Every structure is written in C-alpha cells, then in structure tokens.
Amino acid sequence: GENVEQHPSTLSVQEGDSAVIKCTYSDSASNYFPWYKQELGKRPQLIIDIRSNVGEKKDQRIAVTLNKTAKHFSLHITETQPEDSAVYFCAASIPGGFKTIFGAGTRLFVKA
Amino acid sequence: EAQVTQNPRYLITVTGKKLTVTCSQNMNHEYMSWYRQDPGLGLRQIYYSMNVEVTDKGDVPEGYKVSRKEKRNFPLILESPSPNQTSLYFCASSWGEGGEQYFGPGTRLTVT
Numbered sequence: 001g002e003n004v005e006q007h008p009s010t011l012s013v014q015e016g017d018s019a020v021i022k023c024t025y026s027d028s029a030s031n032y033f034p035w036y037k038q039e040l041g042k043r044p045q046l047i048i049d050i051r052s053n054v055g056e057k058k059d060q061r062i063a064v065t066l067n068k069t070a071k072h073f074s075l076h077i078t079e080t081q082p083e084d085s086a087v088y089f090c091a092a093s094i095p096g097g098f099k100t101i102f103g104a105g106t107r108l109f110v111k112a
Numbered sequence: 113e114a115q116v117t118q119n120p121r122y123l124i125t126v127t128g129k130k131l132t133v134t135c136s137q138n139m140n141h142e143y144m145s146w147y148r149q150d151p152g153l154g155l156r157q158i159y160y161s162m163n164v165e166v167t168d169k170g171d172v173p174e175g176y177k178v179s180r181k182e183k184r185n186f187p188l189i190l191e192s193p194s195p196n197q198t199s200l201y202f203c204a205s206s207w208g209e210g211g212e213q214y215f216g217p218g219t220r221l222t223v224t
C-alpha cells in the first residue's frame with residue numbers, strides 16, 4: 001500500500017530564515033498532495049496543496065514543489081515568523097476513493 | 113458557520129465498554145473520514161465514506177466500526193475498546209477526493 005515518509009521530524013530555524021520539509025511517497029498512482037499545519041492543541045488545517053499535473057505552486061511565503069519521477073514533494077516556507085511554529089503534515093491521496101496517507105509530521109520551531 | 117463537530121471532546125472509559133464518538137458536518141460534503149493521531153505516527157486513516165451507505169477501510173480499521181446513514185453524520189463505534197485505542201481522534205469532511213479536508217476539533221480518548 002501507499003507509504004509517505006516525511007523528513008525531518010524536527011526543524012529549528014531563526015526568524016527570517018527559510019524552512020524546507022520533504023516527503024516521499026511510494027504509490028505512483030497518487031495524484032493529490034496536501035500540506036496541513038497543526039498548531040498546539042488545535043485541529044489540522046490545509047495550508048497548500050498540489051496536484052500531480054503541476055510541478056510547483058506558491059501562495060505568498062509558502063510554496064510546494066512536486067517531482068513525480070522521483071516521487072517526492074517538498075514544502076518551502078520563506079521569511080519564517082514565530083507564528084509559523086507548528087507541526088506540519090504532508091499527505092498523499094490515491095484516486096478513486098478517499099484513501100489518504102499522512103506523513104509522520106515535522107515539528108517546526110521558529111526562534112525569534 | 114461551516115464546521116465539523118465531534119462529541120464528546122474528552123472521554124475516559126474502561127476496557128470492553130462500548131462507546132460511540134459522533135461526527136457531524138454542515139457543509140453538505142459527500143466525503144467523510146476518521147483518523148487517529150499518535151505521537152510520532154502522524155494521522156492514520158481508520159475508515160472513510162464517499163457517500164451515504166458507502167464506507168471503506170483506511171489503514172488502521174481493526175477494532176473500529178462506522179456507519180453513514182445520513183450525509184451529515186459519520187459516527188465512529190468502538191464495540192470493545194482496548195488500551196491500545198487510547199489516542200486523539202479526528203473526524204474530517206471534504207467535497208470530494210482531491211479536495212481540502214476540514215477537520216473536527218478532535219476527541220481525546222483514554223481506555224484504561
């Protein structure tokens with residue numbers, strides 16, 4: 001079945017620096033790749049997503065890139081701010097249903 | 113206000129005592145799903161539903177049951193809870209596959 005690996009598990013950056021989180025997936029049929037942010041004690045919320053027919057997508061300070069050949073996708077956060085501190089999850093969805101596999105998460109700390 | 117609600121938010125129970133966690137959404141979404149969140153393991157899908165009376169297993173369905181008799185409700189049933197089902201549970205809904213998932217506030221379950 002589908003497996004999603006996410007790295008690193010913990011990331012600490014200085015405010016203003018960039019942060020990159022990487023995920024790899026195993027099922028080449030996966031076609032939808034969302035990223036969710038979960039603040040402490042809160043529910044996960046979508047921050048950006050990308051579909052398999054697109055290589056890159058950007059939304060202000062956040063961007064996601066997808067390499068279908070290598071089966072990996074990455075989240076890029078530029079000019080990090082303390083409020084970016086949270087756990088970030090990548091996920092992959094297989095078409096034809098609602099099966100969604102999440103990565104184990106990355107805890108991002110942004111130091112002021 | 114568009115939302116996904118779960119009840120109860122916190123539950124402490126004993127091994128073997130049947131329980132139900134309710135989930136309801138008011139967005140007329142067809143797709144609904146249950147996840148459990150455990151430290152270091154991310155979000156793991158338990159069951160999902162693509163429409164009324166249509167359900168399927170996720171990655172970790174053992175020990176759980178679901179039903180989808182109405183579009184807005186998707187209860188999670190633990191017929192005989194065990195301590196290894198102690199976890200944080202999230203319900204989510206979406207307009208369809210490849211769409212943003214809206215998560216409920218979570219239910220923290222402890223089985224002693």
